[in-house]
Amino acid sequence: MVELPKILKDLAGDSDWLTNTADKLKIGVETLKAVLAEIEKGCRLSMEKKEYIPTRAPNNKLFIHIDGASLGNPGPSGIGIVVENDKGEIISECSEYIGEGTNNQAEYQSAISALQLASGWGASAVELYTDSELLARQQQGIYKVKDPILGELHKQIKELSKKFQFIKVTHIPRERNVRADLLSKAGAQRGPTKTNNF
Numbered sequence: 001m002v003e004l005p006k007i008l009k010d011l012a013g014d015s016d017w018l019t020n021t022a023d024k025l026k027i028g029v030e031t032l033k034a035v036l037a038e039i040e041k042g043c044r045l046s047m048e049k050k051e052y053i054p055t056r057a058p059n060n061k062l063f064i065h066i067d068g069a070s071l072g073n074p075g076p077s078g079i080g081i082v083v084e085n086d087k088g089e090i091i092s093e094c095s096e097y098i099g100e101g102t103n104n105q106a107e108y109q110s111a112i113s114a115l116q117l118a119s120g121w122g123a124s125a126v127e128l129y130t131d132s133e134l135l136a137r138q139q140q141g142i143y144k145v146k147d148p149i150l151g152e153l154h155k156q157i158k159e160l161s162k163k164f165q166f167i168k169v170t171h172i173p174r175e176r177n178v179r180a181d182l183l184s185k186a187g188a189q190r191g192p193t194k195t196n197n198f
Contacts, residue, residue, distance in 0.1 A: 064128050
């Protein structure tokens, strides 16, 4: 089994990947390397100290950045989730391999997993931030859901949404979703191993 910190270190040493990813995210390579290092450090700390994972949502409201990635589209897919409190402090993160699928399916799965996480923590309000315009617009009712597989995933999101008093899905630029993006790509690259929640 390949642990997430090793994958992050490998990515940081891949100059082609760094250049291409930084260009797509519209950030500098050094900034990207710094984010990777910060996530890797968080991974290692969390593996040693599980108490970093909260059991209840602070103030009953969570702000969650989500992303999904597919290597090949369709291909091996992963999700990335970054949970923040109302002060903008990261309280938990998730990088998970979810099997084979398309990028849009992975985006939807990230939203489902985030809502399941928030529900398990007893949150009454959730704000989701995604760089997928399709996911955001379909959840807002602006775009219709025509794909049958996305339609089923859409129903799951609607059912999960009933567990909250307030829920909002907001589309943001990729450069504001870097952390979740990197976690989703790392999840896709890990293949069928256990989930890292930290």
